[in-house]
Amino acid sequence: MDRLRRHSLTMCRSAISRIELGLVVLILALLAGLSLTLVVKVRATAAQTACQNNLKQIALGVLNFHDANNQLPPLTNQGSASHSTDIRSVFATLGPYLECSASTYRPGESVSSYHAPSSVPFTLQNKDGSEYTRFGGDANQVWSAFIDPADTTADGLRDIPVTVPDGTVGYYATVSYAANGLLPWGTLGRTRKLEDWPSGAILFTERPQVCRPEAGDAVFNLWGVGFYSPQMPAFALLTPTEPAGLWSTDKAVPERLLPPIRADHSGEMLVRIGRMEATPQPADFPTPVQLIRSGKSCDPRLPGSPHRGGMQAVTLDWSVRVFAPDTEPWVFWAACTLTREAN
Structure with a gap:
């Protein structure tokens, strides 16, 4: 009888040990999951903050x-008298004011030096x-x-070949941002002071470095492209x-520029695609705000963001606004224009 009791007690202790071990494993798994989720959230927040900066x-x-x-x-110099020697983009023009580049392309220099491939060396001065x-032209550098x-x-691509207006091939690097084409680039201060314009108007927003649509070739967002093209930033x-x-x-x-905004934001949204003389057509997208994650296809006609919280945009007052993926078209386009309703 004593032997049987001892055997039963041993089995009970062994069973309890297995339960305790299972609980420990379960707790560790939960902690690991929580830690991983926390790490992902921290990284996402850090990336969003870096994007804002x-x-x-x-x-x-x-x-x-x-x-x-x-x-x-200017958003582009193409079409002006100097466009044959000055094909800088707005990002390139801003280079000296951003201090992100040690060198600056100047009108009158060899155009090929602006978008030279990375195999071409340049001697520059600090x-x-x-x-x-430095290897490669200004527009072919990753900043x-x-x-x-x-x-x-993409991870800061460069050496993307693009046919330039003179028929030659230039090489460019990618960017994650794009300028608002509805603003009067190159003219704003000539008619009114900057502080007189609505502060809520968008200057720049996000656009992926590479946009891969469901059908057709990938479209690259190239910060140095300063001529009318799907690749211009x-x-x-x-x-x-x-x-x-x-x-x-x-x-x-x-x-x-600013469709009439009704109380319920109703009404058909008509858009033009590509050219000013294009025939207006109903928009085939529910919102101009794209969320592009995990290999999701991309519409190169629109801006887009990888952030789950929404697409970030910086405005004339230097603040950052976030547009949710379900933002109505009326709301977003109104924020892109220089009218008092944009506020």
Whole structure:
């Protein structure tokens, strides 16, 4: 009898040990899951904060340029008398005001030096007069200030070949942001002071480095492209009718700069695609705000963001607004225009 009792007690203790071990394993698994979730959230928050800082730095460059020149920087020089030698983008124009580049492309220099491939060496000068060698043109450099850490569509690509207006091939690097094509770039301060414009108007927002649509080739967002093209770093921009021969931007733009906003934001949204003379058509997208994550297809006609919380945009007052993925078209497009309703 005593032997049986001892055997039963041993089995009971063994069973209890297995239960305790199971509980410990379960607790450890829960803690690991919570830790992983916390790490993911921390990383996402850090990436979102870094993106906000990038947008603010770019906007600060615009303000610095405006203070020095009493106007917004030009979005493109194409179509002007100097476009054959000056094909800088708005990002390239802002370079000296952002201090993100040690060198600056100047009109009159060899155009090929602006978008040269990475195999071409350039001898440049630091501010202290010392020299150094850099490979590739200005537009073919990857700058951390132009890359959103959460943008996994690319990892700072360069040497992307693009046919430039003179028929040659230039090489460019990617960017995670785009300028608002509905603003009067190059003219703002000539008619009114910057502080007189609505502070809520969007300057820049997010756009993935590489946009892979459901059908067709990938479209690259290239910060140095300063001519009308699907690859230029802008959204809501149409190609003008003059001068003739300019390429389409393939961007979606509302038919009117600010559609009438009804109390319920109802009404059909008509858009033009690519060119100013394009026939208005009903929008085939529910909102211009895209959430692009985990290999999801992308509409290159629109801006887009990898952040779950929504697409970030910096405004004329240097603040950052967040547009949720279900933002109604009327609301977003109104925030892109320089009218009092944009506030």
